[in-house]
Amino acid sequence: MSKKLLLPGILLFSSLLSTAQHINKIIDSTEVKRIEKILSSDEFQGRKISTPGIDKAAEFIASEFKKNKLAFWGDLHTYKQDFSILKTILTSTTAYFDSKKIDSNSVIAITTQPDISITEKSDYHLARISGKNDLLKEAVTYIEDNKNYLVIVDTSHAKSFNKINRFKKEDITKNSNVIFILSPRIPLSYRVEINHSITQTKLTNIIGVIPGKNKKDEYVIFSGHYDHLGVGKPNNNADSIFNGANDDAAGITAVITLSKYFNTVKDNERTLVFIAFTAEETGGFGSKYFSSQINADKVVAMFNIEMIGTESKWGHNSAYITGYEKSDFGKILQKNLRNTAFNFKPDPYPSQYLFYRSDNAALAALGVPAHTISTSKMDNEIYYHTAEDEIETLDIKNMTAIIKAIAISSQTIVNAKDTPTRIENTSNIDQ
Numbered sequence: 001m002s003k004k005l006l007l008p009g010i011l012l013f014s015s016l017l018s019t020a021q022h023i024n025k026i027i028d029s030t031e032v033k034r035i036e037k038i039l040s041s042d043e044f045q046g047r048k049i050s051t052p053g054i055d056k057a058a059e060f061i062a063s064e065f066k067k068n069k070l071a072f073w074g075d076l077h078t079y080k081q082d083f084s085i086l087k088t089i090l091t092s093t094t095a096y097f098d099s100k101k102i103d104s105n106s107v108i109a110i111t112t113q114p115d116i117s118i119t120e121k122s123d124y125h126l127a128r129i130s131g132k133n134d135l136l137k138e139a140v141t142y143i144e145d146n147k148n149y150l151v152i153v154d155t156s157h158a159k160s161f162n163k164i165n166r167f168k169k170e171d172i173t174k175n176s177n178v179i180f181i182l183s184p185r186i187p188l189s190y191r192v193e194i195n196h197s198i199t200q201t202k203l204t205n206i207i208g209v210i211p212g213k214n215k216k217d218e219y220v221i222f223s224g225h226y227d228h229l230g231v232g233k234p235n236n237n238a239d240s241i242f243n244g245a246n247d248d249a250a251g252i253t254a255v256i257t258l259s260k261y262f263n264t265v266k267d268n269e270r271t272l273v274f275i276a277f278t279a280e281e282t283g284g285f286g287s288k289y290f291s292s293q294i295n296a297d298k299v300v301a302m303f304n305i306e307m308i309g310t311e312s313k314w315g316h317n318s319a320y321i322t323g324y325e326k327s328d329f330g331k332i333l334q335k336n337l338r339n340t341a342f343n344f345k346p347d348p349y350p351s352q353y354l355f356y357r358s359d360n361a362a363l364a365a366l367g368v369p370a371h372t373i374s375t376s377k378m379d380n381e382i383y384y385h386t387a388e389d390e391i392e393t394l395d396i397k398n399m400t401a402i403i404k405a406i407a408i409s410s411q412t413i414v415n416a417k418d419t420p421t422r423i424e425n426t427s428n429i430d431q
């Protein structure tokens with residue numbers, strides 16, 4: 001049995017010891033279990049966007065923020081940041097090149113216009129991405145150009161053609177249409193008809209704030225996402241609710257618990273922002289909207305927390321940080337955890353691009369040292385995105401330990417003693 005204290009050197013650091021004692025009282029497993037149990041309960045019906053279940057979850061998170069005496073964010077008079085997105089759903093595609101029908105799987109339209117009907121006589125620029133070009137890099141330049149394009153993509157890109165879909169942003173401000181068609185040659189004549197239905201979806205982030213003592217204009221964000229997959233097809237066990245206990249009720253439990261901790265300690269020089277993002281599972285719309293509304297230069301760091309309910313591949317008391325090499329955020333956290341029982345390491349699953357798969361990505365693209373902390377064994381997390389992701393499969397004691405570790409690791413950033421280096425601004429291309 002380990003007798004390791006959170007912070008050794010007791011005599012030299014007696015003030016830190018009192019923090020350590022403090023932390024065990026505030027971040028305790030009974031409280032963590034209480035929050036996690038409510039968030040992952042059947043009452044919230046899997047917290048899918050646009051359902052009464054997720055609205056109830058939002059109410060619960062807001063009530064916890066209120067209990068922890070958080071302030072409102074910016075100009076808001078509530079913890080809820082409401083916004084809406086336009087969703088375009090493709091209803092039909094018809095394309096002919098030199099009177100020959102093109103398979104609809106070979107057509108991708110990036111547009112927010114419901115109906116498009118064009119021929120070679122239309123005012124569209126014809127472009128081509130050859131086999132030698134980098135498909136996604138070229139695709140972005142046409143999408144960003146604000147002109148209408150018909151882009152012929154060489155069939156040697158067939159395998160990665162579908163990746164263009166990732167640029168389908170529900171972006172209401174853009175008026176141009178870019179249509180990509182896989183074809184070995186440029187047609188002399190063509191006819192393309194694309195029909196979409198467009199629907200508006202209302203969404204809500206939940207945000208609470210602890211203003212900084214002196215550096216009010218410097219923000220440190222603690223976040224997770226509260227949406228999940230909803231209700232699936234009934235299965236043999238008769239449980240069809242995807243409760244998402246680990247993904248990401250665990251992250252939201254951490255965010256709420258950390259807000260309670262920092263509100264009790266009250267020693268933050270910088271302003272702390274606690275966010276429960278919506279619509280992560282459907283495209284990260286919550287974090288994208290939030291980041292479109294702020295001056296990213298003011299955000300000093302972002303601790304995004306995803307799936308910390310199971311032990312990591314290294315066992316108890318350890319977690320990993322995505323995008324570790326992109327800033328010195330991870331090094332600062334490791335330094336603050338030195339001589340504690342806890343250990344944060346670089347993401348061991350780089351081939352899964354986890355850095356780009358969560359809510360940190362939107363802020364990181366703007367240069368913010370925004371990283372995700374997780375314990376999820378992405379090569380062997382058996383309940384990931386299944387109806388079995390239930391509270392019973394979580395290790396609440398270890399989860400409580402990880403939340404403490406996040407609190408301790410963030411201390412010098414919260415207190416403005418450390419400022420992580422910025423991430424290279426990669427807006428759009430890497431998302």
Ligand SMILES: [Zn+2]
Binds near residue numbers: 225247248306307
């Ligand atoms: Zn998640």
